[in-house]
Amino acid sequence: MTLPFDGTTVLIGQASLFDIAGSEVVTYELARHFSRNGASVLVVVFGASDEWRARLTELPRVDMMRYDDPELSARIADERPDLAWIHHGVIPEALLRDPGDTRFVFHHMSAYQFQEFPHSPIVEAALASAIVFPAPESRDAHLASGLYEGVEPSLLTVLGNPAPDDFARVAPDGPARLRRILLVSNHPPQELQEALDQLSARGVEVVRFGGSPTDPAPKRLVTPADIHGVDAVVSIGKTVQYSLVAGVPAFVYDHFGGPGWLTPEAFDAARETNFSGRGFSSREAGELADELVEGFDAAADAATALRERYGDEFLLSSAVARIMEAPAVQHQSIDQRELAAAVLRSELMNGLVNAVEARTLSVKDLTTRVGLLEAQKAELEQTLGSRDAEIAHIRSTPGFEAARKVFDTASRAKRRITRS
Numbered sequence: 001m002t003l004p005f006d007g008t009t010v011l012i013g014q015a016s017l018f019d020i021a022g023s024e025v026v027t028y029e030l031a032r033h034f035s036r037n038g039a040s041v042l043v044v045v046f047g048a049s050d051e052w053r054a055r056l057t058e059l060p061r062v063d064m065m066r067y068d069d070p071e072l073s074a075r076i077a078d079e080r081p082d083l084a085w086i087h088h089g090v091i092p093e094a095l096l097r098d099p100g101d102t103r104f105v106f107h108h109m110s111a112y113q114f115q116e117f118p119h120s121p122i123v124e125a126a127l128a129s130a131i132v133f134p135a136p137e138s139r140d141a142h143l144a145s146g147l148y149e150g151v152e153p154s155l156l157t158v159l160g161n162p163a164p165d166d167f168a169r170v171a172p173d174g175p176a177r178l179r180r181i182l183l184v185s186n187h188p189p190q191e192l193q194e195a196l197d198q199l200s201a202r203g204v205e206v207v208r209f210g211g212s213p214t215d216p217a218p219k220r221l222v223t224p225a226d227i228h229g230v231d232a233v234v235s236i237g238k239t240v241q242y243s244l245v246a247g248v249p250a251f252v253y254d255h256f257g258g259p260g261w262l263t264p265e266a267f268d269a270a271r272e273t274n275f276s277g278r279g280f281s282s283r284e285a286g287e288l289a290d291e292l293v294e295g296f297d298a299a300a301d302a303a304t305a306l307r308e309r310y311g312d313e314f315l316l317s318s319a320v321a322r323i324m325e326a327p328a329v330q331h332q333s334i335d336q337r338e339l340a341a342a343v344l345r346s347e348l349m350n351g352l353v354n355a356v357e358a359r360t361l362s363v364k365d366l367t368t369r370v371g372l373l374e375a376q377k378a379e380l381e382q383t384l385g386s387r388d389a390e391i392a393h394i395r396s397t398p399g400f401e402a403a404r405k406v407f408d409t410a411s412r413a414k415r416r417i418t419r420s
Helices: 022-036 050-057 072-078 093-097 121-127 136-144 190-201 224-228 238-246 264-272 285-294 296-310 316-325 336-395 400-419
Strands: 009-017 040-048 062-066 083-087 103-107 128-133 156-158 180-184 205-209 232-235 250-254 257-261
Touching (some): 009 336, 022 040, 022 050, 022 316, 062 072, 103 121, 190 285, 285 296
Parallel strands (some): 009 083, 083 103, 232 250
């Protein structure tokens, strides 16, 4: 297969699309990349939210189907994938039983989450032209599991966690000054939040994405404009690579701790663990605040040097090209019992995701109903309040008391007449 992907068909397997994190973002960025380069893209999922379906299908030549859609097999027969990029072992049964000339890339995005390990190692070994990981740490953890015995070692490679090409720019604009910081985190530790509060008190604007139970903030896709519009980024993982290709200083720190400002000296160790912060120390809030302020000038110079040295390597186009330039591997035959077992495992996972999806929808429905009832209650309380005010006004009107006495006298007289 050549680059770009004009006229080709790409299938991306993904267990679920509900959250805005991790593999969901990777799937979206891959679909957009292949689409922009001329491919027709089919994303196959066990389950997905309406928001993700809309986000994906608004891309040109991108469609999404559920794994259990009865039309999926016919779709694959009509549009045989040239490339199958597989997350979480999600391979449609029709493609699994008849892989044809499809090139398979298996993408495992974590060394710690069980769903990121191969569900069917024999199938993966038989079909893979490449097995890719975000960092050396994750590749080594997968190798240590023993699940890749018999796999050609050269097929296991580090893809990185690359940034879409939109994040790259020639050079930052203007002189470097620490005026605006972007925090991207779903789990910012207390000391980091306190450090950023201290910077806010010093006049530095802090923009927060991701949120936490104690610090709610917007949760959405990070855009190039978000990265290009700040002087520094505080985050871990993929957002660090967004910053790297943009030449924006990155402060690598979160719930695992971290090296702080990303410098050439800390780069190799930070990269080894996918810029997660693992392997580095945690610090007190005051120490972090001082690091952020006092180390910024050197970090800005380092960001320029790192972008020049590594910027192209961490672009999505370069990373995909490295994988696709390697020759495709001819598929090996798979025992029918293993095929049947792989299908059953996928059906089990599909059922589990569907159950979670149903529960999520039920909770969402109940939450909506409670919200409507609370709104109705508030409206009734407002109406009753206005009625109470109207009654109080009438009672304060001159002559009300005299009219009430006349009414009471007439009522008593009526009761006497009725009794007689």
